[in-house]
Amino acid sequence: MEDNLDKFVRELQSEINQEMRETYGDVVFQRWQNPLYMGRMDLPDGYARITGSCGDTMEIFLRFAEGRVGEASFETDGCASSMVCGSFAAELALGKSPEEIMGITGETILEILGGLPKHDRHCAYLAADTLREAVRHYLKHTRK
Ligand code: FES
Numbered sequence: 690m691e692d693n694l695d696k697f698v699r700e701l702q703s704e705i706n707q708e709m710r711e712t713y714g715d716v717v718f719q720r721w722q723n724p725l726y727m728g729r730m731d732l733p734d735g736y737a738r739i740t741g742s743c744g745d746t747m748e749i750f751l752r753f754a755e756g757r758v759g760e761a762s763f764e765t766d767g768c769a770s771s772m773v774c775g776s777f778a779a780e781l782a783l784g785k786s787p788e789e790i791m792g793i794t795g796e797t798i799l800e801i802l803g804g805l806p807k808h809d810r811h812c813a814y815l816a817a818d819t820l821r822e823a824v825r826h827y828l829k830h831t832r833k
Pocket of ligand 1: 770
């Protein structure tokens with residue numbers, strides 16, 4: 690009995706994975722399976738939290754060392770795409786100066802992902818907007 694249930698769950702998961710890979714492509718699928726840089730950070734130097742028009746919230750945490758991002762992480766209560774976009778936003782920030790980060794947009798993230806379906810494109814913009822806002826927060830507090 691339990692074996693049948695296990696088999697059913699395994700097959701269902703495999704179907705979901707295949708559908709995800711076909712719809713979103715390999716880059717998104719791999720990052721969805723392994724969402725790097727996910728998690729909160731204590732006492733970040735730069736922090737932002739934005740709720741998008743879809744109702745999902747993105748948070749970005751940055752720690753700077755010698756004027757560049759040494760650590761970055763994200764949290765989201767959103768969809769799989771927002772998780773992937775938050776992960777790439779954090780990755781893109783690593784090693785960059787505030788000025789360099791201000792050049793990162795939703796398009797930058799979409800390019801890395803090889804695009805997203807139309808209804809998910811805003812997730813990339815939400816992640817990039819939150820990242821730039823975290824830098825503004827950092828600049829506001831360090832240049833006082
Ligand atoms: Fe809202 Fe992805 S961030 S649907």
